[in-house]
Every structure is written in C-alpha cells, then in structure tokens.
Amino acid sequence: MNQIVQSEQAADDELGLPVFDLAVWRLAKGEAKRAHAHRFIKLCQRHGFLYIIGHGVPDVLISGLFEMSKRFFNQDMAEKQRISFLQTGGNGGYIPPKSEVTDQTTKGDLKESFAAGHRIPDVNPALAIAEKLTTPNQWPQKVPGFRPMVEGTIDTFRGVARELLAVTAEGLGGPADFFDDKVSRPIATLRLNRYPTQDPSDDTGVGIGLHTDSECMSLLVQDDVGGLQVVSPGGLWRDATPLPGALLFIIGEQLTRWTNGMLKPTPHRVINKAGRERYSGNLFFTTDVDAPVGVIGGILKPGEKPRYPAELVGDYVGRRIKEVQVRDTVAA
Numbered sequence: 001m002n003q004i005v006q007s008e009q010a011a012d013d014e015l016g017l018p019v020f021d022l023a024v025w026r027l028a029k030g031e032a033k034r035a036h037a038h039r040f041i042k043l044c045q046r047h048g049f050l051y052i053i054g055h056g057v058p059d060v061l062i063s064g065l066f067e068m069s070k071r072f073f074n075q076d077m078a079e080k081q082r083i084s085f086l087q088t089g090g091n092g093g094y095i096p097p098k099s100e101v102t103d104q105t106t107k108g109d110l111k112e113s114f115a116a117g118h119r120i121p122d123v124n125p126a127l128a129i130a131e132k133l134t135t136p137n138q139w140p141q142k143v144p145g146f147r148p149m150v151e152g153t154i155d156t157f158r159g160v161a162r163e164l165l166a167v168t169a170e171g172l173g174g175p176a177d178f179f180d181d182k183v184s185r186p187i188a189t190l191r192l193n194r195y196p197t198q199d200p201s202d203d204t205g206v207g208i209g210l211h212t213d214s215e216c217m218s219l220l221v222q223d224d225v226g227g228l229q230v231v232s233p234g235g236l237w238r239d240a241t242p243l244p245g246a247l248l249f250i251i252g253e254q255l256t257r258w259t260n261g262m263l264k265p266t267p268h269r270v271i272n273k274a275g276r277e278r279y280s281g282n283l284f285f286t287t288d289v290d291a292p293v294g295v296i297g298g299i300l301k302p303g304e305k306p307r308y309p310a311e312l313v314g315d316y317v318g319r320r321i322k323e324v325q326v327r328d329t330v331a332a
C-alpha cells in the first residue's frame, strides 16, 4: 500500500488496523463529536494502539525527519559519541546500542537513538527527573538543519498530543478541556531511532525489548520496514504494520492512572528481521511534570477507590528511566 490512507474505512478494510480520524473529531460538534471520542476510547480498550489519521502533520515534515535521522546516524561513531547522553547527567543526545535494557531478560536493546526534549524552567530539583529536564539538549555539529527539524517536530507533535488528550477526556465522559490546564509543563521528548537488521536465526536479540511506556502516550512515526509488535489488552500479539502518513498512538502508564485502570498500557517491542535498517521517531508526552496524576473526575463509580498513589509525574518517569538506562553498554 503506497498511498496515504484517506479514511478509517479504507484502512480497516485493507489492513485490519484500528484507525481514528482526528479531523472528524476536530470538525464535529455536539453529540457527533462526543460519539467519535467515545469510539476512540472503545478502540483503545480493544486494541491498545491506534493509527491516527487527519492529524494535520504535513507529510513533508515526516519524510524530512527520516531524512535528517539517516544523516545523523550515518555519521562516524566517534562523531555521534561526542554528544552521547553519557557525557551529561541528562537524557538527551546520542544513545548508543545496548545502553538501554528495556527488557531485563535480554542483553540490551540493539537500536541506537537520539533524544531531545522540551526544556521546562524552574523544575523542582527534588523531582527524580529534574536533572534530565534541566540539562541542556545536545546537538550534532555536522548535520545542518537537524536542530530546527527536531525542535519543530516536538512542537508539532505536542499539538497533536494535546488534542488526543482532549479526545480521551471527552470520550471518557468528561469535558474535552479537562487536561488543558495540566499540559503547560509536560515532559515532551522526541526520540529518533535506528534499528539494525537482525540475524533471522537469532531468537534472543531485540531491537527494543518488551516494555510499556511510562508517559501518558507515545506518538510514533515509522518507515515501511516493519518489526513493531504490540500486545492487545486481550493478550494478543499483533504486528503494528506501517500505515503511510499515519501516527501511531500507544497508551502509556499515566493514562492508566488517570483512568484508574480503564485504559491499559500497551506492551510492545521491535524485532527487525527485514534485512534492512528500520527508522522510527516518537514523541513521549506527559501531563505537567510537577503535578500529581489523579483520576479524571467522573471515572470512579460510587464506592470505587483510586488504585494508584497520586505520584508526581516527574518522580514516576524519572524512576522508570533509571530502571532502563545503564551507564555503559551491556556486554554482548
């Protein structure tokens, strides 16, 4: 399939993938708008991931991001290591292969990544993630246009993420603006990833090991190589087959807390045996870093209690990052 999918029905018919058209929600009014948002929640509960079309992100931005990503990763290793995340206490810069172990039963993730994030002023230094959010981003010196491309992508994807939180709130029966005053100081981190092709006979290596994302959501763009697998809330493995022009929405652990367990975080991994490298990019997005994650008003039934402690976003995500990252590459 080479054409950008133009409608939910076309994608459902052709690939059997769950698809949500954000433009339909954006343009609808009243009961029709609420019904479309409700459908979003139903698709989330059934599949755990959705393809978002009608998101408004220009195709040229996504193709430009992949092109810039290739230029970055094609540099010499020594040049990439000049901005390794190991050089600072932060989370930004180059992340070499095997410096993260997302699944402790593996020998480490085979992918390499670049990360940069929205920086927040006056972060409470007591938060577990404070150092990572206040350490300046690191940028390559020899890839012209890389920084504005990444920063522009973060801003654009942040807008989509805020809209999807509004859809979530409305779909759950609350007001669509429920999250509006809770997303001015979010963690918004963009990662660019390159997954090497793996030996088809090796069943132990992983591009990235099985995990769930600790944020509210991740928004993913992927090239046409494939290899991403997700586990549905019913326990079914599914290939998240690339859908041209679509953003992939994956539920993170904080949405589980906001919904008191109604929306389950989506376990996923990447195994690339396609015979060529795979490129992807994703934005991780939370609500305000220094505010607690509560339960959305109206979610709790009479007598039902919150299942999770009201932990601050920056403490929760900071703790989860430390569980994954090692300070040196893992022995093969």
Ligand SMILES: [Fe+2]
Pocket (backbone or CB within 6 Å): 211, 212, 213, 218, 268
């Ligand atoms: Fe993930």
